[in-house]
């Protein structure tokens with residue numbers, strides 16, 4: 001029982017150099033809490049037979065480690081080596097320098113958010129983005145909300161509350177995070193009218209479903225799946241004709257919604273937002289932090305009279321954007337005005353368009369150094385081909401040729417052990433496990449040094 005005497009009292013510990021240093025760095029309250037917890041654990045260890053002096057010798061380091069871990073933010077940066085460029089769980093788009101500066105200024109200063117500097121009267125916060133959005137999409141007007149889920153919700157609620165919304169059975173999507181189109185429609189107060197079948201929907205299906213109760217026809221981008229084989233969908237221009245003839249608005253939810261023709265960066269062509277507008281949709285909805293490469297936001301662009309109705313909807317106030325994101329969006333949208341510098345300035349498009357040869361060269365450069373680090377843990381590192389994905393429901397079944405490092409070790413749990421170790425690093429390294437190996441896809445790695453430092457500290 002004498003072993004307990006080796007443990008310092010709380011007061012004694014706080015008076016030591018280590019205790020003073022920890023108090024200065026982390027504050028007295030946090031240090032006390034961490035110390036008490038460690039002393040309790042130490043007493044339990046000694047009671048179980050551990051040597052008192054040994055346990056006491058480890059107290060200061062253990063308290064310091066606990067305090068360091070607790071003071072590290074859960075939101076600290078990670079290295080996204082998953083191969084998914086727009087990873088929803090890792091925060092989707094990385095912002096451009098210009099957007100970061102604009103957001104940072106908006107955080108630090110008062111600004112004319114809803115204040116007309118010319119006339120001194122009250123302005124609208126959306127005005128800062130409206131002109132740019134109309135210019136880049138060809139739409140008559142635009143409104144901006146918290147995210148695309150909110151954009152769809154408010155558009156449906158405005159056009160279809162207590163009325164019917166017609167949608168193809170092949171487009172009743174569920175996106176991750178409990179966004180299910182039928183649920184959103186019900187919360188928007190619209191009655192869902194399903195037409196067609198899972199694989200085939202025809203113009204006559206829509207036409208037959210239109211009644212005096214129809215408030216809106218909805219077209220949804222099937223973001224995270226593709227129906228293949230014996231299929232038919234009604235193209236937007238044809239659907240727009242049907243809607244116009246019936247005097248019913250057509251809402252096209254694009255989801256990722258690119259402002260740039262993706263074939264320019266070697267990806268599959270999809271209608272851009274401007275094309276969706278030109279194809280005759282009355283309203284088009286899309287995200288700010290998917291292919292657009294900005295902060296989280298949702299846009300509704302289209303007919304002026306319909307946008308005016310959305311802006312009058314009381315929901316608008318509940319889902320409007322804050323000044324920080326408006327500033328970041330304005331700077332992001334401005335980049336699209338200069339297509340020649342866009343790919344180099346906008347990280348999302350820069351990463352998506354990065355040539356495989358460039359990534360292979362990076363993998364070859366890093367392999368010997370990474371191999372040396374992981375060898376100490378009993379792992380090997382080899383160069384491998386990878387298949388990156390865009391993520392966030394853009395071109396779901398397409399992959400982009402990439403390259404990376406394949407880390408292997410002995411034992412069936414080797415990839416899981418390594419993955420856990422890298423996740424626990426001060427700068428966590430996030431890869432993905434495939435075929436018994438941990439794969440680090442280097443598409444999104446902008447600095448070799450960052451990976452080497454993160455691995456060395458893991």
Ligand SMILES: *Cc1c(COP(=O)(O)O)cnc(C)c1O
Nearest residue numbers: 147148149223254255256287393
């Ligand atoms: C991603 C997506 C949404 C939701 O957008 P958020 O910006 O994540 O809210 C809605 N509809 C479609 C078709 C999508 O792909």
